[in-house]
Amino acid sequence: MIEYIKAYKAETSESKKGESEKFRQVYAFLVEKLIAQDAEHPKELEIVKKEFEQNELIYLPRKDKSWWKPGMVFWRDYSKTFGILRGYVEHEGKEIYPQETKRFFSLLEVTEAPTLNQALAVLEELRQKNNIDAIKKIVTKVYTYINDLLSHSAPEAVDWETKFFLTSNEAFSTPDNVYYNDDDEFSKGFQEKAEFLFIPYTSWISLQQFLKAAGFKSFSQNLSIRKNLEQISEVEAGQASTLIRVLAFAKTYLLNKNLETYERLQAEGVFNKAASLELYETINISLDLFLKKGKTETITVENYEKPAYYSPEENRLYTLRGVNILSSDVAKEISRMFKGAENEVFPFLSSILSQAGDEEMLEKQLRLFGIKEEETPYSEPGKIELMTEETTSETESEKPEQEKPGEDKLKEAKVELPKPSEPPKGLIDPDDYYPSKAKVYMPFKRTEGEAPIIVKEIKLTTS
Numbered sequence: 001m002i003e004y005i006k007a008y009k010a011e012t013s014e015s016k017k018g019e020s021e022k023f024r025q026v027y028a029f030l031v032e033k034l035i036a037q038d039a040e041h042p043k044e045l046e047i048v049k050k051e052f053e054q055n056e057l058i059y060l061p062r063k064d065k066s067w068w069k070p071g072m073v074f075w076r077d078y079s080k081t082f083g084i085l086r087g088y089v090e091h092e093g094k095e096i097y098p099q100e101t102k103r104f105f106s107l108l109e110v111t112e113a114p115t116l117n118q119a120l121a122v123l124e125e126l127r128q129k130n131n132i133d134a135i136k137k138i139v140t141k142v143y144t145y146i147n148d149l150l151s152h153s154a155p156e157a158v159d160w161e162t163k164f165f166l167t168s169n170e171a172f173s174t175p176d177n178v179y180y181n182d183d184d185e186f187s188k189g190f191q192e193k194a195e196f197l198f199i200p201y202t203s204w205i206s207l208q209q210f211l212k213a214a215g216f217k218s219f220s221q222n223l224s225i226r227k228n229l230e231q232i233s234e235v236e237a238g239q240a241s242t243l244i245r246v247l248a249f250a251k252t253y254l255l256n257k258n259l260e261t262y263e264r265l266q267a268e269g270v271f272n273k274a275a276s277l278e279l280y281e282t283i284n285i286s287l288d289l290f291l292k293k294g295k296t297e298t299i300t301v302e303n304y305e306k307p308a309y310y311s312p313e314e315n316r317l318y319t320l321r322g323v324n325i326l327s328s329d330v331a332k333e334i335s336r337m338f339k340g341a342e343n344e345v346f347p348f349l350s351s352i353l354s355q356a357g358d359e360e361m362l363e364k365q366l367r368l369f370g371i372k373e374e375e376t377p378y379s380e381p382g383k384i385e386l387m388t389e390e391t392t393s394e395t396e397s398e399k400p401e402q403e404k405p406g407e408d409k410l411k412e413a414k415v416e417l418p419k420p421s422e423p424p425k426g427l428i429d430p431d432d433y434y435p436s437k438a439k440v441y442m443p444f445k446r447t448e449g450e451a452p453i454i455v456k457e458i459k460l461t462t463s
Contacts, residue, residue, distance in 0.1 A: 002030075002048065005057050009067055023059045024097050031104035045107060052108055060087050060096060070108040071118075078114055081141045085122055085134075086114075116149050116156040120163060127164055127172055135166050140201045143210055150209040160214045167195040175215040180204045183220045184342070189301035190219075190291055205261075205340035219291070220339075224449030227311070228286040229318060232444060235279035239325040242356050243317075246349065247274040247334070252371050253348050254341060255378055261341045263380070270338060277337075278316045279325070280444075285309050285318055290452030298452055308333040313448045326353045 005026065034045055049070070052058060056067040068087035077090035089096050089105065097105075111118070119142055126135045149156070164172040168191065178195045181187045182204050187196065197216055204211060234240075251271045254262045265271060287309065289301040307329040308319045317334060319325060328350045335346040348369065355361040366372070 002051050002057070005059075006051075006055055009055070009057065009059075012066075019059065020061050020096055024101055027097065027101045027104045031101070031107065034104075034107060049108055058087065058105075058108070058110075060089070062087075070105070070110050073105070073110050074114055074118075075102065075105060075110060075112045078145075081119075081138070081145050082114070082122055083138060085125075085138070114145070116146055116158055119146055119149075120158070123165075124163070127166075132166065132170055136198070136200070139166060140199060143199060143207055144202065147207045147210040150213050155213065158213075163214070165214075166198045168198050169195070170198075171195065176217070178216050179219040179222065180207075180211050180216045181219055182339070183223070183336075185336070186223060186225075186289055186304075187219050189289060189304065190299060193299045194291060194293065203340065203343075205264075221449075222292040224290045224292070224447060224452050226288040226290070226447050226452070227309070227318075227444060228284065228288070229282045229444055230284040231321075232280050232282045232318070235281050235319070235325060240279040243279065243325055243330070243334070243353070244275065244277055246352050246356050247277065247337075249352055249366060249371060250274070250338065250345050250349060253369055254338070254345070256370055257344065258341070261344070262378075265338060265341065268339075273315050274337060276315065277334075278314070279319070280316060281319050281321045281323075283321050285320055288452075290449075292450065300452070306333070310334055310336050311445070311448060312337070312339075314445055316444070318444075326356050328353075 005023075030048070034048060053069050053071060056069050058068045058070055058073055059066060060068055060073070064084050065087075073087040073089065075089045077088045077092065078086065079088055079091075089102075089110070123135060123139065123142060126132075160175055162174075164174060165178060167173055167178060173195050178197050179187075180197045180199070190196075196219070197211075199207065251262075251274070254265065285306050285308070287304040287306065289304055291299040291301075293299050307323050308317065310317050310333050317330070319330060323329060331349040331353050332346055335342045335349055338345045351368075352362065352365055355365040
């Protein structure tokens with residue numbers, strides 16, 4: 001029967017209508033034969049699998065390609081992820097072959113859905129062909145699929161150190177040498193000096209399981225910043241309170257727009273940090289950026305100037321003296337507080353800040369985003385806790401003894417009124433009436449992140 005399939009394949013150049021029914025009968029015959037001979041001839045199945053793999057003997061009625069290896073076929077339709085690079089027994093919700101043939105495909109190790117290694121194999125095939133354009137078309141969908149697998153199923157064994165991934169400069173590198181870009185602004189100065197993973201049409205925040213499992217490096221976590229600030233002073237209290245008030249609206253905006261993002265930022269304490277933000281102004285903001293590349297190597301970008309800078313470690317916003325606290329420059333910088341949602345928050349903050357000085361205009365602007373001043377607070381579904389025997393006994397023992405009727409009235413009767421305080425004698429301490437309170441301001445922290453590694457240059461001399 002296998003020789004018949006091979007001969008038919010050699011004679012047939014194109015798919016024909018009705019061929020699926022013919023091969024349904026062929027595959028049904030083969031599976032019965034294999035099951036019958038499995039006990040007496042266990043090697044028979046291995047021979048069949050080898051023949052199908054080497055000669056591409058699975059027939060699919062497609063115009064682009066009709067014959068496939070079992071290792072390149074899935075039962076379910078994943079064409080939206082892998083396109084024409086793989087074969088699928090399903091097509092647009094309908095099965096090309098009926099369910100009774102599924103057992104045969106299973107014997108050939110045709111999987112229901114792509115495994116993690118099978119998904120990576122598609123990218124590897126394209127890499128070996130150096131087909132970068134084809135990789136760019138599917139890479140985001142493949143990474144998203146892998147991320148979903150890691151999020152909802154037991155992790156599959158993968159040797160990530162041997163895998164190569166496309167970087168933004170169209171090179172290929174292993175995960176331990178590649179950063180994922182979780183800071184769009186500061187990474188700009190390092191694009192030509194370091195390798196960044198190519199992930200278009202999506203954000204790193206939606207691929208966290210994949211990035212963590214593969215071992216890619218976070219750009220922001222490997223970045224240290226040295227701040228060069230001069231003549232720091234507090235921002236006027238009225239302006240500071242206006243900005244903090246507007247930041248509170250960002251919380252409601254994210255709740256209405258993206259509940260998943262809202263809950264993530266809530267768990268990370270971002271909204272609490274926004275409420276306690278400190279604001280300062282200075283005559284100079286210059287940053288030196290240090291990116292840790294290896295155990296001893298550091299890439300440096302010096303004198304990076306900005307009109308405003310948000311320090312996440314200090315929870316402080318520094319602005320240049322003279323910069324309007326309600327400007328888009330400030331909105332752009334303060335949106336960095338909402339890590340992973342900066343691009344969502346910035347246009348909202350910029351729009352609202354511009355109207356923050358006029359209550360009527362501010363209210364009108366908020367309504368455009370579907371936000372009202374009084375919002376019903378969001379609460380997560382209650383957490384289920386089971387009561388054990390120990391907690392039950394403790395609860396019962398903690399119950400106060402039942403009071404007798406009328407006992408509360410007796411207690412009320414025994415309440416004594418406080419005695420009037422005696423007038424002070426001698427000199428009066430002014431601090432008793434006008435207590436002095438001093439607010440201590442901490443100096444700014446010069447370096448954020450790990451201290452930059454300074455590699456000394458060693459000059460060798462020849463004798």
